[in-house]
Amino acid sequence: MKIFSNYQIIAQIFESSNSLVYRANRRHDNQPVILKVLKEDYPTPAELTRYKQEYEITRCLNIDGVIRAYDLQKYQNTLAIVLEDFGGESLDITLKYRKLSLPEFLAIAIKITKTLGEIHAANVIHKDINPANIVWNLKTDILKIIDFGISTVFTRENPIIKNPNILEGTLAYMSPEQTGRMNRVLEYTTDFYSLGATFYRILTGYLPFDTSDALELVHCHLAKQPLPPHELDPNIPKVVSNLIVKLLAKTAEERYQSAFGIAADLEECLRQFQICGEIADFPLAQQDFSDRLSIPQKLYGRDREIETLLSNFARIPEENSSEEQTRKCVEMILVSGYSGIGKSVLVQELYKPITARRGYFISGKFEQLQRNIPYSAIAAAFRSLIQQILAEDEAQLLEWRKKLLAAFGSNGQAIIDVIPEVQLIVGPQPPIQQLEPMEAQIRFNLVFQKFVRVFCQSSHPLVIFLDDLQWADAASLKSIELMLTDEQMKYLLLIAAYRDNEVSPTHPSILTLNRLEKEGVILNRITLAPLAAPQIAQLIADTLHSNIELVEPLAELIYRKTSGNPFFVNEFLKTIYQENLLKFDWQQRCWVWDIPQINALGITENVVDLLIDKLKKIPEAPQQALLLAACIGNRFDLKTLSIVCEKSLTDTFVDLLPAIQSGLIQPTSSLETTLNNPIDASLIILNYKFQHDRVQQAAYALIxxxxxxxxxxxxxxxxxxxxxxxxxxxxxxxxxxxxxxxxxxxxxxxxxxxxxxxxxxxxxxxxxxxxxxxxxxxxxxxxxxxxxxxxxxxxxxxxx
Incomplete structure (x- = not known):
């Protein structure tokens, strides 16, 4: 098959849903190569971007254990990557005809782990470690990691909830945080979970969780424990089994923290086996050290509040339950507290039970600088729901279309005027009849209630989270009232968070809530207080892998400076780490700090002032870009910002990179190419949000x-x-x-x-x-x- 005149095809060696992979020889020097070609004649922009990204990241990684990328070439309307051929085949193929012995497993596990450590040292997170992406030449014993198509060069990412069918990566090997349904950011430890799933498959011949249902598989990653490998196969030593189970921990802080620590334990296992023919138990992770500051993302001091939240969700009736017949109205949870106190991350604790019920979680945020935009947060929440639904298969989409059209009647345009994306499901709708304002309001209210009811079913309950209710517009408050007073609405939980220190008894939001309570609506209130000193001490002890007694002086200083505000505590720790006042001492194998030096730094007791100081240290161009972004809103897009900056998309993206790397802003979409011809195009990200309102506030305050x-x-x-x-x-x-x-x-x-x-x-x-x-x-x-x-x-x- 002739694909390129410069290459002679020898054989097709792999075919996926997106790619064809060939073994070939380069004609001018007879060099063996691998050609990876996009399968479709007219690939999507996302597929082209993924190939471009894979080539760019791979060619920059000068690591022996990573496949080398020679070239990216255009072929007709598609792309091909020219890669090194060292005569290997994927472990996925090898495992189909050959079971590895324990020493073989340990030897290649050490190779994989060390290469992964080098990848992380180059500030790349792979995000798709699995047997298909590990290539091994049995004869030469050379092993390399391939396929960096969804990898990231950012140290942290904030995955969003998507339909499981369109998640990037290989779902059977995907970490809980990578699914977007866990209140955790994605860091390099996501690869350790995938590594654990890979080791599990190699040793046992099984996946940790064996189901073909995508949403059920996501729930397994979030909430279920796999059977330990030694219980599947008694020939697997218990310590090796425990090592794999540790890698498969649900939360990043419970896993290994470094590839160095994993490799050290694997090497000890191999050493014992080579000497004794067996492996005795020994304490794991004794050499697991990392000089990266990684603050645990679990919630401290919120056990009672989490229990309240979960019990409220549990009251949404199951299908055919007795409560289904008796529940009269929707309940609402109000989460109040100061900015940075942790309201949003508390609410995200619901991801796990919502996934178990096959429900939908959607969220929107009211903005201080955009209070005049009607329905802004509610429209944003339902836009995200529409995106999840659009990723479902054609049969499911047709069902949604029928249900929505039945709910709309002839008034669908009333909803499309507020949420234009709905038209992508139902198609264009007839113009609505012009009515007097009072009649138009009544019509909208009825259509809106019917619209929401479509998504609230016993088989898939709906949770709506609206953040910063103190900035809600009047139309949104009315919509909240409509949802809460609709007696036909059964499978909905509405959650709103607000800053109780920024509202008075006469604030519109408070007046609305008081009125609803008088009407009999059940309002469940959760008030978040600052963390107590012992809780901050525990957080710092966990962060620095130390005991509470040792960190107590540092904890007292941080508590005094931050008044127990969790966001401020995190920013304080990051600041002293960046200023090299908190550092890992490799000789002592522990974290060290100097209280007098930290005091001398003069860190302010106001988090906005701290963030302003941080922003001032960013180079001028990125700083100006952030200031203008703060004027646009908490969420902003690159196209708008580039217009405001009067720069190209690429130049504006480059300006934002320092802010992304430092965590001040977070991308909310994937990489894209700037041109139709991806070979010549630059890679950019179009959508962002500020890490926190306080960051936006600090940037705006600099103007x-x-x-x-x-x-x-x-x-x-x-x-x-x-x-x-x-x-x-x-x-x-x-x-x-x-x-x-x-x-x-x-x-x-x-x-x-x-x-x-x-x-x-x-x-x-x-x-x-x-x-x-x-x-x-x-x-x-x-x-x-x-x-x-x-x-x-x-x-x-x-x-x-």
């Missing part, structure tokens, strides 16, 4: 108050200029909000007229969505500009 109006006006103008007329409606609220913040700097009469028209357009859009409070604000703004231009006595906009 001089007198300059903020100028920045917002500039952003508004650039967004307006770059948005085509047919796209203005979708972005109208963001554009108008920025321009309104800078309205005092507008001198041109023509621009004032245009801004008045834009406010009018935003008002009409809000009115169509029955967000009348927001509509009124936009109409008032439009009228003010109108009066400024034409003076009193002129026509007042009739919608006021």
């Amino acid at each position: 001089d108050d007198n300059h903020k109006q100028t920045v917002h006006l500039k952003i508004g103008r650039l967004l307006l200029a770059s948005t085509l007329s047919d796209g203005q409606e979708e972005n109208i609220f963001a554009i108008v909000d920025h321009l309104n913040k800078g309205k005092n700097l507008i001198a041109s009469k023509a621009e004032k007229v245009h801004l008045s028209q834009l406010n009018l357009k935003a008002g009409y859009k809000a009115k169509e969505s029955t967000a009348y409070t927001a509509a009124r604000e936009y109409f008032i703004s439009a009228n003010k500009f109108f009066l400024e231009i034409y003076g009193k006595g002129k026509i007042i906009i009739k919608w006021l």
